[in-house]
Amino acid sequence: MSAVTTTRDAGSGLAPATMVVRSWKAPIAFAIFTVLGLVLFVLLARGGETTFRLSDARDAIILPSIVLPVDATGIVAVVLLAAAAIWAFLLVRDGRRVPLWLTSVFAVIFLVSFLTWAAAGSTLPLVGLLAGALTVSTPLIFGSLGGVISERVGVVNIAIEGQLLAGAFTAALVATVTGSAWAGLVAAMVAGAAVSAVLATFAIKYLVDQVIVGVVLNVLVVGLTSFLYSTVMTGDPDLFNKPARFERLPIPLLSDIPVIGPILFNQSLIVYAMFALVPLVWFGLFKTRWGLRLRAVGEHPKAADTVGIKVRPTRFWNVLLAGVIVGGGGAFFTLVAIGSFTKEMTNGAGFIALAAVIFGQWNPIKATLAALLFGFATNLQSTLSIVGSPVPSEFMLMLPYIVTIFAVAGLVGYSRPPAASGKPYVKA
Amino acid sequence: MSSTNPTPTATGQEPGSTTPAVDEVAPPSRGQQVLKEIFGGSAAISVLAVVLALIAGGILIVMTDEAVAEASGYFFSRPGDTFTAIFAAVGGAYEALFRGSIINLRADDFGSAIRPFMNTLANATPLSAAGLGVALAFRVGLFNIGGRGQMLIAAAAAGYVGAYIPMPPVLHLVVALIVGLIGGALWGGLVGLLKARTGAHEVIVTIMLNYIAFYLVSFLLRTPGALQAPGQNNPKSGPMLETAVFPKLFGDQYNVNLGFVLVVLATIYVWYLLNRSAMGFRFRAVGENPNAARVAGIKVERVYVQVMLIAGALVGLAGVYQVLGNFTGGFASGLDASIGVDAITVALLGRSKPWGVFFAGILFGALKAGSYTMQASEGIPVDIVLVVQSFIVLFIAAPPLVRSIFRLPTPDPLFQWRKPMLARKAEVTK
Structure with a gap:
């Protein structure tokens, strides 16, 4: 993976500062997740509806629950994911970086559609889910x-x-x-x-x-x-x-x-x-x-x-x-x-x-x-x-x-520990 | 100290000591040298570390003993009672440890008197095997914390063959064993491959693979058609078929089985590999200094993969022993019984030498076997063994600490045959 080495060189200041660094990791990861989404949400479609409950009965302000049709959500999500992947691909080809917000949006879309798919036919208490996660x-x-x-x-x-x-x-x-x-x-x-x-x-x-x-x-x-x-x-x-x-x-x-x-x-x-x-x-x-x-x-x-x-x-x-x-x-x-x-x-x-x-x-x-x-x-x-x-x-x-x-392994993100981590220091 | 070497610890000196002024000091006499080697050397350190750890364990026992607490309530009126209680607690505990691990003098006949020692050997079998795997990787400078994962995968592979694929006698055992070893080797080799190809740190990879293996085996154990016993709901495998079970060596009254012979063979193999074979020479060269080894034409990446394959197979032997020799009635996901972690302490105590590891395994096997007697007769939880084990390793890992406790002489760095377990030398990371 040559893109990795160029990134590292640029990071350590050895390469000229003007060098254009293309990291294909993000578009590749996007593409993999899009294919995964296609397989799960469209080919293995489960049908039915998923209800996201936003409020408890005890809350001061009660929001209505969101009901998503599973199959339609899956198809829309896969289209969006594919669009994001293509866009990321184009960005990298032009030598630009994939912005963090695009990655975040991609992740949220994937997550929502995954939740919809995984919980097909039942109700997910969103607040409980997130509070439990915290x-x-x-x-x-x-x-x-x-x-x-x-x-x-x-x-x-x-x-x-x-x-x-x-x-x-x-x-x-x-x-x-x-x-x-x-x-x-x-x-x-x-x-x-x-x-x-x-x-x-x-x-x-x-x-x-x-x-x-x-x-x-x-x-x-x-x-x-x-x-x-x-x-x-x-x-x-x-x-x-x-x-x-x-x-x-x-x-x-x-x-x-x-x-x-x-x-x-x-x-x-x-x-x-x-x-x-x-x-x-x-x-x-x-x-x-x-x-x-x-x-x-x-x-x-x-x-x-x-x-x-x-x-x-x-x-x-x-x-x-x-x-x-x-x-x-x-x-x-x-x-x-x-x-x-x-x-x-x-x-x-x-x-x-x-x-x-x-x-x-x-x-x-x-x-x-x-x-x-x-x-x-x-x-x-x-x-x-x-x-x-x-x-x-x-x-x-x-x-x-x-x-x-x-x-x-350097396949996702970029992992470089502090240089002296793990090495004891003895004054010479 | 030359300025090109950023971490002088690599030279294996004592910390804090300045550059050895070799030619300024008159060489000590031969007799002094031997004495220094005996009292400051690693063998003495190992023994003293065990003694210190047992003392620490004793302190813990005393602190939680009810009789001692009661007697210390009136310590100043009758201090003797407190000391009697302390000796009773510690003496009782270590007497039970001895009785449960070496020889039971209360037994009626010789056959049952030596049963504890046989239990020790049975407990030591997987510890020594896994310890060898960890130690071998150590010698190449790799830290194999993945014992748990390698054991689980090996056990799952061997267990599947052993429980669900009927075969003629002998052949079945051999096939199950080999399949298990291959499973462990692949799980270990994956670490070597990732290290060689991507530079991923093996400590992180092995820790993560432990959990992946655990969840994978848990999944297989609750999936009908995979490892789960047919017609059961528990996440547990079916019993091993008779033909796949390790035969007992000394009759049914003792637990020692074929696994122990395999571990002795494995020890001989690792000794041969490291000390007599070309591959072992490459292993040690990479362990001493990967950069020098690379310059000398050794393919360091290939060595990483090779050693992790072999290490995985050795740890896998422990996993195979657990399913074919120990839990023959069916195994669950807890089959590794923390041997994967214990193996690290075994390898450290054995100083990564094949026979050292073998006997360290027997010592820890004895602690394990004795701890059950301690729990049964003295009410001391088996967890005390973990404490003693970790103290042993902490003391062994820091020879200067033990030397300062016992005021031992510092051995001459030039004549120090075995280096202290210092941090690995700086790896060149870019």
Whole structure:
């Protein structure tokens, strides 16, 4: 794939700046999805109608449900998708880039027609679907933010899973014992930071391979939490595993907006914190001195060292910060979503978060979007299995992982980790 | 340190040590050298790491033991009680561990007294096999975290042949085994191929493939006509046919079966491959320095594919063992029993040497076998094994840490036969 190499060269500044870079990935991807749409929506048409329910009976403003005829929607969608694919093809041929909005529109059209097709003959509660997706995504987003910070500063964080699990466990334990969800949240952050501290110490001080430490830390946290769960928590659940929870805090007025109100503005404190954290991390990374130093250390530690940035402390404290964020996200499991700790309850969320970091190109905003996408796919799977869809749920669950493999293989998007990520720095 | 080498860690020195002033220091006497090698070398580190990990596990046991908690309530009036309780808790736990993994001195006859050791060998079989697969990839500088996926695919392939395709005795077993190994090899080889063709990082790819394999096998296990037992609703396969089951080696009272022989053979094969064959030489060359290997004319990309094929087959052996030797009554999607992850710790403990991995597998097999006795007789959850395992690896991975705990001498870098498990050298990424 020659287009890939030219893109990379241009990116690293080796190629002349005037070179026209043609990336055929977007049109090819569009074409594949159009063909997929043609096969599913037209050739395997299911007939009937799909109802999208927009409002609950309890909502202040009730919107009527949208009813889409399945076959007609499919045909219209395929035509639109084909038009978008052709347009993208023409754009690339002229040496221009496919704009992000076109990709977004393409994705939305495909998604709507897929939902219509998959749920043919039944009703989809749109608000519930999206709100559920946000719930599934929240720990993923915290995890991927921590992952982004950690990798940007040059320490590969495979231990996101362990940090989430440690956060979830500690939050449950402390919130139960103290009776305060706040104390639980703080404890979760400390627990995440503790996992990070081990990772950072071994990776930065003892120069152990970061992937090894990450993998082992995951095992260690699973072992410790499961051991303590079996010995301490199951002995007296009321005393140790019945945490005070963060309740939903509907924001007045905003939470009454149809569709988006109940999804975005009727959430718990941790979710609101996440809304603030995503732009904050983005701003911090790309617009502040802290972020510049952090990225410098992750891209070229020697250069950073030369201009007087202390590489190892910068790495240590930022990995710790990443642990605080991920640990706080882990508290979401026990203090908001589920309400008690169970063995290995994170169930691979840390690895999906890792996938989101990579698919999101080590950018907090894009990683958040990737996490939302993965959360949506996971939640859609459970919704569709209730409605009875023709797609086996396992294939929906596989989606994040397949997408990530495509991403790291360079088939979709463009995957380049921070240059010094995973490499310890020793002053010569 | 030369300025062309951006990460001096690649030279395998101790962190923090400055450039070894080789010619300024008088060479130590031979006797001193040997002592340093024994106490500072990797074998001592391995033993001490196990000791430290067992101590850490003991602390955890003490902390959660009710008798200790009770006695410590009146610690200042009668401190002796607390210590008695501590010794009772830890002693009881590790006595149970020993009784469940090595030899049961309470048994009536010799046959049942050594049954725990046989259980250890049975538990060690898949651990050693998968550990070999991880270790082999390590030697090429690849991180095979995909044990779970490779095991699942191999198990599904071997299980399908073993349960649903009747064949004459012997032949059936051989075909099922080979099909399973091929399954694992392909799932592993896919990683090598992606790495070779696109440069995709194998850690990410293997992690993702683990989940893909898990959902794929889950799907097959609940699909009638694929792996699901006919006439059942559970996501579980049918039982293996008699002709495909690994025969027991020492009669029905022990669990050790043909799988153990296969693992010994696999160990010999990996030893031969790495130390005596041209392919193994290329593997090690790429593992030491892919750029130098490339300059020397070794096709690095081809090596990546080759090693992942073989590694996948070795891990696949563990998967085949699980279905044809362990869960012969039918398997579910949890058949890997976290062996895929344990294999990483086994490979690290064995320092990626074939026989080291083999014995590391036996040690972890012993921990596993003993942990069930610990749970049954002392009420200590089996999860303690995970904690001990991960502590062992953490300590082993950081020799300077263990040395500083025990105040051991730092071995002379020039005479250090085995390098500490430092981070891999910088890969040239553009």
